[in-house]
Amino acid sequence: MQAIEYAQYGAPEVLHLKEVTKPSPKSKEVLIRVYATTVTAADLMMRTGKPYLGRLYTGLTGPKRTILGFEFAGEVVGVGEAVTLFKVGDKVFGGTTTLGCYAEYVCVSEHDVLTTMPDNISYEEAAPVNGSAITVMNFLKGLGKIQKNQKVLIIGASGGLGTYAVQIAKHFGAEVTGVCSTNNVALVKSLGADNVIDYTREDFTKNGEQYDIIFDTIGKSSFSACKNSLTQNGVYLSAVLDFTLFLQMIGTSIFGGKKAKSSATGMLPVKERLNYFMELKELLSTSKIKTVIDNCYPLSQVAAAHAYVEKGHKKGSIVISV
Numbered sequence: 001m002q003a004i005e006y007a008q009y010g011a012p013e014v015l016h017l018k019e020v021t022k023p024s025p026k027s028k029e030v031l032i033r034v035y036a037t038t039v040t041a042a043d044l045m046m047r048t049g050k051p052y053l054g055r056l057y058t059g060l061t062g063p064k065r066t067i068l069g070f071e072f073a074g075e076v077v078g079v080g081e082a083v084t085l086f087k088v089g090d091k092v093f094g095g096t097t098t099l100g101c102y103a104e105y106v107c108v109s110e111h112d113v114l115t116t117m118p119d120n121i122s123y124e125e126a127a128p129v130n131g132s133a134i135t136v137m138n139f140l141k142g143l144g145k146i147q148k149n150q151k152v153l154i155i156g157a158s159g160g161l162g163t164y165a166v167q168i169a170k171h172f173g174a175e176v177t178g179v180c181s182t183n184n185v186a187l188v189k190s191l192g193a194d195n196v197i198d199y200t201r202e203d204f205t206k207n208g209e210q211y212d213i214i215f216d217t218i219g220k221s222s223f224s225a226c227k228n229s230l231t232q233n234g235v236y237l238s239a240v241l242d243f244t245l246f247l248q249m250i251g252t253s254i255f256g257g258k259k260a261k262s263s264a265t266g267m268l269p270v271k272e273r274l275n276y277f278m279e280l281k282e283l284l285s286t287s288k289i290k291t292v293i294d295n296c297y298p299l300s301q302v303a304a305a306h307a308y309v310e311k312g313h314k315k316g317s318i319v320i321s322v
């Protein structure tokens with residue numbers, strides 16, 4: 001089968017289209033013909049081997065797993081002898097922490113984050129849901145305990161996480177303000193945001209507004225800068241954890257009032273991620289949320305897709321059609 005492999009950490013050019021052995025499913029695995037996968041920040045980290053600390057997991061001198069890709073949408077074309085939940089012909093979508101989705105075929109455990117696709121969405125719209133939308137559920141619902149009529153500010157509202165976050169916060173009945181650049185104001189409004197702040201013209205930390213939840217999906221703000229924009233018991237959420245935020249999370253968990261929170265969604269137990277995923281499947285099937293796609297690249301163009309994502313300006317998700 002064809003797959004994108006890399007043998008060393010580095011720039012997008014380390015990614016090469018190769019002919020490799022097609023995998024065979026173990027007893028509790030399903031073999032999936034991948035039709036769509038994605039390029040996310042996690043793939044970039046795996047490719048570059050940065051931050052260096054991550055190499056304890058990815059391989060100290062070079063990548064241990066040579067085919068990237070955490071999420072997929074496709075069709076079940078084979079099942080191991082002990083598989084009970086899926087059958088050949090099922091259209092499925094999901095994600096796997098063992099990677100390997102930049103390929104025509106991937107094997108995943110039937111007990112991984114995997115389910116059948118709603119009929120009303122394409123493979124391209126299905127593939128990005130696992131990483132970005134589950135993360136949004138983990139932050140807004142899990143950490144933020146989002147409630148109806150709360151005021152919620154989404155920083156990075158035009159990005160992969162942000163486009164889902166605006167829609168999911170609206171689904172929970174919040175009053176949503178999205179922060180994005182001039183070019184993306186119309187997009188963020190179209191996703192249902194009640195208010196949009198163009199960060200090139202206005203600094204939300206100085207306009208006197210306060211929010212019950214501030215969700216920074218791209219790590220461009222800080223708890224300290226946002227503190228005055230939080231209500232008395234407001235929660236600051238950041239998808240990007242650094243050492244300062246880590247200390248603030250500990251500090252604010254001990255003392256009452258405003259809280260700072262973050263989490264590594266991929267480290268949550270499969271059961272928890274699958275529960276969020278099933279909730280998202282329902283929202284997709286009833287068209288309450290949709291995937292925003294910036295662009296689709298063919299498998300042979302994965303390096304170009306990585307280079308584009310690295311620029312940090314994508315709108316929604318970048319999909320690879322396999």
Ligand SMILES: NC(=O)c1ccc[n+]([C@@H]2O[C@H](COP(=O)([O-])OP(=O)(O)OC[C@H]3O[C@@H](n4cnc5c(N)ncnc54)[C@H](OP(=O)(O)O)[C@@H]3O)[C@@H](O)[C@H]2O)c1
Nearest residue numbers: 041135156158159160161181217220239263264265313314
């Ligand atoms: N903790 C977790 O569990 C978890 C899980 C998944 C991802 N993540 C992290 O989440 C981060 C975001 O991922 P993503 O895929 O959503 O990013 P992304 O799609 O690449 O986000 C970029 C978007 O943000 C906009 N933007 C750039 N600067 C901005 C600013 N100052 N204010 C508002 N918007 C701005 C960009 O548009 P303009 O440049 O035009 O403004 C672009 O639309 C990554 O760092 C990833 O590692 C964390």
